[in-house]
Amino acid sequence: MQKLQRISNRIVYLPPYQETDRPILAAVAGEERTLLIDAGNSSSHAQLFLAQLADLQIKGDFLVLTHWHWDHVFGMNDMPMPIFAFEKTQENVIDMQQLSWEDEFLDQRVKEGIEIPFCADAIKKELGNQREIILPAPAVTFDHRMTINLGGLTAIIEHVGGDHSDDSCVIYIPEEKVLFLGDCLYANLYSEKWNYTIEKTQRLIEQIETYDAETFFLSHHEAPMMKKEFQSMLNTLKNAANLTKQTKGDQAAITAEMSKDLQRELNEFEVETIQFFVNGYEG
Ligand SMILES: [Zn+2]
Known part of the structure; x- marks a missing residue:
């Protein structure tokens, strides 16, 4: 409860x-x-x-x-x-x-x-x-x-x-x-x-x-999220939005670019966010 x-x-x-x-x-x-x-x-x-x-x-x-x-x-x-x-x-x-x-x-x-x-x-x-x-x-x-x-x-x-x-x-x-x-x-x-x-x-x-x-x-x-964690969530959303635009919704390219920027493998939230932007992309 x-x-x-x-x-x-x-x-x-x-x-x-x-x-x-x-x-x-x-x-x-x-x-x-x-x-x-x-x-x-x-x-x-x-x-x-x-x-x-x-x-x-x-x-x-x-x-x-x-x-x-x-x-x-x-x-x-x-x-x-x-x-x-x-x-x-x-x-x-x-x-x-x-x-x-x-x-x-x-x-x-x-x-x-x-x-x-x-x-x-x-x-x-x-x-x-x-x-x-x-x-x-x-x-x-x-x-x-x-x-x-x-x-x-x-x-x-x-x-x-x-x-x-x-x-x-x-x-x-x-x-x-x-x-x-x-x-x-x-x-x-x-x-x-x-x-x-x-x-x-x-x-x-x-x-x-x-x-x-x-x-x-x-x-x-x-x-609740504190400011740092929240800002990082917003950054993921912003990056994913920008990259979706740049790559015209190319999931593999967005993933590669984001991972390169962050210099690590993407976490579950980042992978899911990219997927949702790709789903919503209309050229
Ligand atoms: Zn709701």
Whole structure:
């Protein structure tokens, strides 16, 4: 079972759980108000988070969604506070209200290519027989950017988009130099081949680099990254994007060039990143 972790006296998070694709959930507590980040992938995920917050006498006043994907929103109905979302996220959540999550419907959508096998499996595992999902429409929507005063602490929520999901938002806490990235840096998984595209990645990274942060949360990474590790991840993405452009998506050439630059064999993340850029390359 995931246990709440504290990174400072104002920020705690519940680590992700890969087995059923649970993302990180976080609470940012100012002197006046507390903002929760993401609703979790089920009622039990949301309840686990709320119970552990209650043990620390933390009560959320608002909740914000990083994007519309199931694992970030299925716990919404258990969250008693007003929910904020980017306009497009709200639209997607409303569209999802029409869907059924029993095996036959999930399997049908996988067959039609609109659901990912990986997500369908995680949904079945996480929900068991509790397939009734109530998705309330978020109470408040914003267009591009929204700032919340938590009392001595600010949360800046900003739309960044990217390949993973075009409604992706980040949450920046300037006083703590913390940036919550949701899934925005991951590849597009809703595609036949998981992929990154050059332009979207470059634009996204350019925007992310404008935030003065030291601690970075990616929703499915076990622990937050410190600046050096995060910068190295961004560098891999930037290099892979540049080399994909230069070589016109020639996987062998990109691999050879990157390995030569780094003077070592590529690690798993680098190999995978190159693969995703090659998948997304359209000459
Ligand atoms: Zn996602």
